[in-house]
Amino acid sequence: MKKQIGIILLVTALIVSLIAGCGTNSKGTIVIGSKDFTESEVVAEIYALALENAGYKVERKYDISSSVIHTSIVNKEIDLYPAYTGTALLAVLKKQPLTDPKEVYDVVKDEYEKQFQLTWLDYASANDGQGLAIRADVAEKLNIKNISDLQKHAAELRFGSQGEFDKREDGLPGLEKVYGQFAWKSSKVYDNSLLFQVLDNNEADVIPVYTTEGKLAQTDKYLLLEDDKHVWPPYNIAPVVRDEILKKYPDIADVLNKVDKSLTSEVLTKLNAKVDIDKEEYNDVAKEFYNNIK
Numbered sequence: 430m431k432k433q434i435g436i437i438l439l440v441t442a443l444i445v446s447l448i449a450g451c452g453t454n455s456k457g458t459i460v461i462g463s464k465d466f467t468e469s470e471v472v473a474e475i476y477a478l479a480l481e482n483a484g485y486k487v488e489r490k491y492d493i494s495s496s497v498i499h500t501s502i503v504n505k506e507i508d509l510y511p512a513y514t515g516t517a518l519l520a521v522l523k524k525q526p527l528t529d530p531k532e533v534y535d536v537v538k539d540e541y542e543k544q545f546q547l548t549w550l551d552y553a554s555a556n557d558g559q560g561l562a563i564r565a566d567v568a569e570k571l572n573i574k575n576i577s578d579l580q581k582h583a584a585e586l587r588f589g590s591q592g593e594f595d596k597r598e599d600g601l602p603g604l605e606k607v608y609g610q611f612a613w614k615s616s617k618v619y620d621n622s623l624l625f626q627v628l629d630n631n632e633a634d635v636i637p638v639y640t641t642e643g644k645l646a647q648t649d650k651y652l653l654l655e656d657d658k659h660v661w662p663p664y665n666i667a668p669v670v671r672d673e674i675l676k677k678y679p680d681i682a683d684v685l686n687k688v689d690k691s692l693t694s695e696v697l698t699k700l701n702a703k704v705d706i707d708k709e710e711y712n713d714v715a716k717e718f719y720n721n722i723k
Contacts, residue, residue: 456484457678462507463491464498467704467711468557468641468697472511474715475688476668482723483684503545508674509685512549515558515664517541519599526599530556530663541669548675550685552667553692559599559661560640561654567634568652575655579635580608588613589633591621599661600637607660625651640664641694643701666692691722 459480463473470491477487490507499521501507517537518524522544527533530552538549563573563586571582579586588611594600595616605611613635619627624636625644628651638645638653645653668685675682696718703714 456486458486458488459674459678459681460488460490460506460508462493462498462501462510463489464495464510465492466495467643467701469511470711471700471704471715471718472666472692472697474712475719476509476511476685478716478719479684479688479723480681482719483680485678485681502547502669502671505671505673509668509670509681511666512669513557513664513666514549514552515662517549517669518662526662528659528662530665533663534665534667542672546672548670548672550668550670550682551689552665553689555641555666555692555694555697556663557639557641557666557694557697558664560638560656561635562628562638562645562651563635563654564628564631565648565650565652568654573652573654575657576604576608576660577657579654580611583611583613586614586634587632588616589624589627589636590616590618591624591637592618594637603660607658641697641701643698643703643705646698646702646706666697688719688722 461473461477461480463469473489473491477489480487490501493501493507493510495516498507498510502510514530514533514537518533519526522537522540524536524540527536534549534552541547541549561576561579563579567586568574571578571585573579573582590601595618596602601611617633619633624633624638627633628636640653645651667689670681670685700714700718703709704711
């Protein structure tokens with residue numbers, strides 16, 4: 430008798446489990462990709478949590494090389510991923526640089542639809558683009574707040590480069606076309622991974638950065654300079670989704686657009702800092718953030 434009761438309870442438990450499973454997966458499965466760096470993983474995980482909360486099953490395919498992720502979505506290996514407008518404009522579409530965020534977005538949205546049957550959902554204000562950072566104490570001493578101020582004081586400053594920045598058209602050459610020559614007191618090339626350490630060791634005063642790097646959350650040590658003449662194209666983040674998926678599950682647009690409204694450059698910088706500096710797991714950081722906005 431006890432054995433029969435046990436079997437009945439086991440079968441009942443299995444049925445309940447199956448029903449529950451069907452309920453959570455009733456809307457279908459979405460495959461989300463991310464590039465192979467912290468910020469992309471964090472944002473992709475926030476998207477994943479939002480879709481799971483909306484009733485979807487999510488399959489995660491993270492850490493895809495930046496050079497192949499576009500191919501991955503075109504080949505239907507993933508359904509969506511967090512992309513950057515500037516990367517789409519320059520690296521994928523091979524267009525000339527533009528500096529107005531809305532204009533860049535409109536161009537990539539239109540061309541992705543025409544060429545790839547991909548939809549750009551709303552873009553966030555968060556901009557992970559090119560930038561220059563200066564030691565905060567030096568900025569305060571010389572009253573430097575933007576790149577125009579920096580150019581005027583270049584002869585008093587030591588520049589720490591990773592080499593590539595000095596040659597790329599969207600690096601120093603592009604800046605000098607608009608701001609004038611940067612006649613640095615000195616300029617040395619370092620490994621890219623050591624640039625913030627170079628500032629900390631007082632070996633340089635200014636370095637090239639990406640504008641949402643986690644280290645920049647330490648505003649007592651570093652100041653991200655304003656590109657006051659708007660040389661660099663914007664790299665606003667937004668979900669790119671296959672049209673086929675969006676047609677099948679149209680409500681995912683509202684789900685992800687809501688998330689993007691909460692993503693600012695300051696927010697992404699702090700999220701990156703939690704992973705890269707505080708050594709928290711990216712999925713824990715994403716979960717904490719999503720729980721505070723949902």
